[in-house]
Amino acid sequence: MHARVAAATTAALLGGALLVLPTSGARAKTEGGTPVIVSHRGASAYAPENTLASIDKAAAMGFRWVENDVQRTKDGRLVVLHDASLARTTDVEQVYPGRAPWNVKDFTAAEIARLDAGSWFGSQYKGTRVPTLNQYMNRVSHNHQKLVLEIKNPELYPGIERQTLKLLSNDGWLDPAHLKSRLVVQSFSADSVRTVHDLRPAIKTAFLGTPSVAQLHEYAQFADQINSSYTTISSGYVAALHAFDGPHGRPVEIFTWTVNDADSARRVAHYDVDGVITNKPDVVREALQGR
Template sequence: MHARVAAASTAALLGGAVLILPTSPAHSVTGSGGPVVVSHRGASAYAPENTLAAIDKADDMGFRWVENDVQRTRDGVLVVIHDDTLTRTTNVEEVYPRRSPWKVKDFTAKEIARLDAGSWFGRRYAGAHVPTLEQYMNRVSRNHQKLVMEIKNPELYPGIERQTLKLLNNAGWLDADHLRNRLIVQSFSPASVRTVHNLRPGVKTALLGTPSVADLPAYAEFTDQINSSYTSISTGYVAAIHAFDGPHGKPLEILTWTVNDTAAARRVAGYDVDGVITNRPDVVRRALSAY
């Protein structure tokens, strides 16, 4: 174990009472020296989450990084939606009243395309659709945005990692520039993250959650980031993450979620996180610029 790893691990176990900074620069997500702001499911406080409208809103507000969730339909089409059911963010119960429990995996892409994924958020977004991942990538590319992509519920969709990477490749997102600067693939499933890394080692990956410091060496073999809820981290824990080198020879990073107010944004910036995932990117940007 490196000396900086041992020291940072001790700090984490002490609840952040001691801060040992890593010997390598932490903020390599953007190279800016400060936390990057990532629009969670697009600018989801201002437009319906995971829709094209939400990433367009983030673009209009001047935010380059967006985050999304990927699942798969019954006929094998990748779509962008957070829940494994369609009920919360679409009118599926009205359109298909006899199809309970309305799981994404039980509907074809054509059936999902019929749904209204915007009216729940507000009348002005009536008629917005659940986008396919192909449609979503076309829009992100058009907007010159960068993407944190979550593979959601991979246990429901065997082979989704390979399928996702194939689509990304076809969309031009696995070239050197995108791999270096514009793409992160994450999941709550360590097995899914490992699969992505094994299939395409050049892809920057992230494990969602707050694993113990003792488990970090194993995860650092195949993930570049540990992306944790802001309520579960401390200065010491972030220092412990930064003390380990990931599979590309750089210190592990942390993007923390879901930070939506000024106080929380300033608190996690004080922890030295690399990025903040937020529904309200404008609020976080103001908080960090004045910090």
């Protein structure tokens, strides 16, 4: 491994100009060798993000992988929502006008269940609700989908890692079949990713960000993926990343985000990324099929 790490690191420092020695083990990607397409917060360009409607839309469009964000209510329930505040994607300001800044952690699950999480996106989605994680997992299972689950703002919710894993276990998502190919748990917090890995080492984990090449060996101890913004990576960086073996003895992968146009999709595919996270999965699919 040391030889390929050294070669890949040199390539990264020189902009990817050098050849990289082949890596061992299997990486994610489809059978055709193209990157996996992950619907970001569901098919969020076409239905309100992080709702059951958004993952149903992804399923209807033929996409198996979806991504979501998990946070915790005042009374300890896990819900699927991206922002720390409910204001952008619900009518919370109208329903609870005196409770600014309307943070998720300051509302009970019952209070959040009253909110309209669809009208902001379009009148056809009026009455759409913020799903609990349990409701969300039931729908993902019903749709036979796969999930990249993001633990959002873990610093606001002590113990959310253990709580999330308990719910996933209760819903049957930590059995060998799911762990092999249907679940990734990610976070922008390295401590949170490390906690997930320590609690359940069999889970595939991902760190959100772009650590320096010099730091990759540290992250490879607990992260199977480094999932970076597409604006921060190069072919050399991806090659350097792939040269490291992650905690399960396979090359570290990268699912890059948030890629919503054809040119960017083709560019990151040329970088040899393993997955593309996108609000417009149909646009990415068409671009990659035409490579």
